[in-house]
Amino acid sequence: MEAKNNKKTIWAWCMFDWANQSYNMVIISTIFPAYFVAITANSQNGNMVSFFGHQYVNTVLSTYILGFSYLIVVALLPILTSIADYRGNKKIYLQLFTWMGSLACAGLFFLQEKRPLEAPLICYGLASIGYCGGFVFYNSYLPQIATVDQQDAVSAKGFIYGFVGSVVVQLICLVPIQFHTIFGITEDKAARISFLIVALWWIGFAIIPFLKLPKGIPNAGSHNYNVFTGGFKELAKVFGKVREMPLLKRFLGAFFFYSVGVQTIMLVAANFAAKELHMGDDSLIPIILIIQLLAVVGALITSKSSAKYGNVKTLIGLVAIWTIICCCVYFVATVKQFYFAAVVVGLVMGGVQSLSRSTYSKYLPANIPDTASFFSFYDVTEKIAIVVGLFCFAFVEAWTHEMRNSALTLDCFFAIGLFLLIILLMAEKKVKRADIEIPV
Numbered sequence: 001m002e003a004k005n006n007k008k009t010i011w012a013w014c015m016f017d018w019a020n021q022s023y024n025m026v027i028i029s030t031i032f033p034a035y036f037v038a039i040t041a042n043s044q045n046g047n048m049v050s051f052f053g054h055q056y057v058n059t060v061l062s063t064y065i066l067g068f069s070y071l072i073v074v075a076l077l078p079i080l081t082s083i084a085d086y087r088g089n090k091k092i093y094l095q096l097f098t099w100m101g102s103l104a105c106a107g108l109f110f111l112q113e114k115r116p117l118e119a120p121l122i123c124y125g126l127a128s129i130g131y132c133g134g135f136v137f138y139n140s141y142l143p144q145i146a147t148v149d150q151q152d153a154v155s156a157k158g159f160i161y162g163f164v165g166s167v168v169v170q171l172i173c174l175v176p177i178q179f180h181t182i183f184g185i186t187e188d189k190a191a192r193i194s195f196l197i198v199a200l201w202w203i204g205f206a207i208i209p210f211l212k213l214p215k216g217i218p219n220a221g222s223h224n225y226n227v228f229t230g231g232f233k234e235l236a237k238v239f240g241k242v243r244e245m246p247l248l249k250r251f252l253g254a255f256f257f258y259s260v261g262v263q264t265i266m267l268v269a270a271n272f273a274a275k276e277l278h279m280g281d282d283s284l285i286p287i288i289l290i291i292q293l294l295a296v297v298g299a300l301i302t303s304k305s306s307a308k309y310g311n312v313k314t315l316i317g318l319v320a321i322w323t324i325i326c327c328c329v330y331f332v333a334t335v336k337q338f339y340f341a342a343v344v345v346g347l348v349m350g351g352v353q354s355l356s357r358s359t360y361s362k363y364l365p366a367n368i369p370d371t372a373s374f375f376s377f378y379d380v381t382e383k384i385a386i387v388v389g390l391f392c393f394a395f396v397e398a399w400t401h402e403m404r405n406s407a408l409t410l411d412c413f414f415a416i417g418l419f420l421l422i423i424l425l426m427a428e429k430k431v432k433r434a435d436i437e438i439p440v
Contacts, residue, residue, distance in 0.1 A: 004147050010154055012212030013145055016138050017162030019205035020098065022198045023105060023131050025166035026173055027124075030288045032108065033270035034280055035191045036062060039113035046401075047275075051117055059271045060398045065121055066267055067390035069128035074383045076129075077136055077376050078231030091215055094137040098206045101130020106199035109192045132383060140375035141213060143361050152311075155358040156303040159350045163292045163299070169201045170289060231376065238377040247431065248363040250424040251312075252378075255356055256385045258319045258417030261326060261410045262352055263382065264389030265345070272329075272403050277338055287342050294346030302351030311359040312428060316421045318352045323414040329407040389413065 026032060040049050040058035047058045056064070080093050107123030146154040173194035176183055180190040242249050270288070273279040305314045325344050332338050360378050389410060396406040 004145055005150055006145065009145050009212060009214065010157070012209045013138070013141055013154075014158045014161040015205055016094075016134075016209040016213075017158045018165035019202050019209075020101070020131055020134060021162035021166040022169040022201045023101060023127060024162075025170050025288065025292065026194055026198045027105060027108070027127060028267055029270050030170060030285050031173060031177070031191055031194050032124075033062075034274045034284050035188075036111070037271065037274040038280070039111070039188075040117075049117060051121065057398060057401075059268075059275055059403070060394045061117075061121070062124070062271065063268060063390050063394040063397075065125045066128055067387050067394065069125040070132060070383045070386045070390065072125075073129055073132045074380055074387065076133065077380055077383070078235050079229075080133070080231070089215065090137045090140060091210070091213060094134055094213075095206075095210055097130045097133035097137070098203060098210075099130070101127050101134065102199045102203035102206075104130060105202065106196055108195040111192065111195075112188070132379075136376055136379040138209075139357060139379065142357065142375075143364060144214065148362055151361050152303055152306055152355070152358040155361070156299045156350075156354045159299045159354040160296050163295045163350060165205070167289055167292045169198060170285065170292075172201075173197050174285065235377055235380065238374055242377070245363070247424065247427060248360075250420065250427055251359060251363060252381055254315075254319075254417050254420035254424055255360070256381055256417075257413045257420060258322065258352070259356075259382050259385035260389040260392075260413035261417070262322060262349075263386045264393055264410055265322075265326065265329075265407075266349065267386070267390065268393055268403075268406075269342075269345075272407075273338055276403055277332075277335055279335060279338070283335060287339050291342050291346035291349065294343060295350035298347040299350035299354050301347075302355050306355055306358075310428075311355055311362070312421060312425045315352065315355055315359070316418065316425060318348045318355070319414060319418045319421060321348050322352065323411060323418055326407060326411040326414055330404045 037058060041047055048055045049058050049061060051061055104123040104126035108120055108127070110123075111117070111120035142151055142155060176185065176190040176193050177187065180187050183190070185193070242252060270284060273284055302314060302318065305317075321344065325341055325348075328341060332341055357378075364374055392409050393403075393406040396409050397403050400406075
């Protein structure tokens with residue numbers, strides 16, 4: 001077994017974030033949302049579009065597709081992680097989902113105005129599945145490659161690589177968009193070329209972790225049931241263990257609720273800016289780039305803060321800021337106000353993600369043979385939170401015809417998550433007074 005804290009292994013692990021955050025930047029946060037809203041906008045019919053014979057509001061449809069993609073991930077991951085845990089081949093599934101995501105991303109090139117939406121939007125869903133599916137196996141490497149005392153720093157480093165990589169690929173995608181006349185192409189085609197750039201970047205840099213990361217650790221002796229159903233039984237076993245761990249149980253409860261808010265906002269913010277504030281790529285891309293750069297700073301500050309004040313106190317501060325910002329989004333009416341809110345979100349975005357991952361890792365039982373099943377439970381919790389958030393957001397928008405009302409709905413989840421983190425902090429203090437060692 002390879003020694004932990006190996007610099008080359010950690011670098012290779014971080015390069016996976018560098019590779020796949022291109023999807024998160026271009027497809028989720030900037031070019032694709034603005035492009036999709038632009039080619040489907042029609043005030044005469046209320047921005048309605050046809051999808052397999054049914055009519056939907058354009059942004060409601062894209063949000064529902066994301067929600068369904070995460071629902072599929074929730075259904076698949078228990079099966080796949082069971083197989084990976086049993087055979088010790090989680091790297092294969094890391095590769096499988098990455099190839100799926102990058103190829104589907106390339107398929108978005110065929111999304112055009114006044115053309116059928118079915119095939120491109122299916123690719124949109126498959127790209128999301130590839131991105132999300134790969135992350136559970138990527139995350140499960142953290143305790144395998146880093147000791148407990150290094151996991152906060154390594155987790156933050158991964159997010160920093162991802163944010164920086166996403167900025168670089170965004171700048172590359174801007175070249176054909178800003179200078180499309182020089183290249184002799186339309187702005188529409190330039191936007192679609194950016195989807196191909198993302199696909200190549202994603203799979204190209206992912207080759208590094210594919211070659212350098214260690215294999216999983218076979219755990220066949222622990223399975224005496226069919227691996228295709230075993231994943232769900234493994235999740236049930238993990239859930240049983242979690243119920244016996246008071247601090248971990250409280251953390252996961254809080255994590256679920258604030259993840260509903262955090263993850264949903266990150267997935268729908270660009271749609272909000274494009275639709276409610278009529279921001280195009282020229283306005284949206286610069287602020288998203290600033291957010292990504294600020295996220296690097298935020299992740300570093302969060303890592304330092306957690307070392308000084310502890311993970312839970314730092315998370316309470318981060319979620320409190322998210323709660324305030326989400327409430328303020330309802331009143332955002334100008335581009336300048338959106339920029340201000342986005343700057344604050346940038347500072348807390350990377351921190352809450354990296355710290356949540358490392359906090360969970362620290363709470364895991366020591367010396368478990370393979371972490372895939374435990375991180376499957378973590379990722380299933382997060383993905384269910386995203387499904388709940390996306391469907392709530394889309395439902396409220398479809399019902400009220402106002403995305404701002406959807407933001408207020410998400411703020412309720414933030415408030416509950418913040419309350420549960422405070423409960424967790426109080427429970428931690430009781431454990432410390434009892435002289436019981438806790439990891440965070």
